[in-house]
Amino acid sequence: MTTHTATLFAASFGVVFFLVLQSLFTNRAHYVAAFINSLCFIGPCNLYVIKSLPNATTTADNIAYLLGGPLACVLAMIAFNAYTAKGTHE
DSSP, X not given: XXXXXXXXXXXXXXXXXXXXXXXXXXXXXXXXHHHHHIIIIIHHHHHHHHHHTTSOOOHHXXXXXXXXXXXXXXXXXXXXXXXXXXXXXX
């Protein structure tokens, strides 16, 4: 696995992970968390994906990009449930 493949996976994972959190924050009116999430996480991850995909990609890059999303979706829901399980954030 090349560095490009690993960072493409991480960026794909990050975009989906933070978009799922964004949806959960927005639906539960966590305004500050939604703002910070969008500015500090969604934007930079999405920018990396947009800038790196026009370059030549390998099959490994494509697989890494496709696997990042589903894994991120499930882990974001788990992370949010852990975040709200404390009872002070819901």
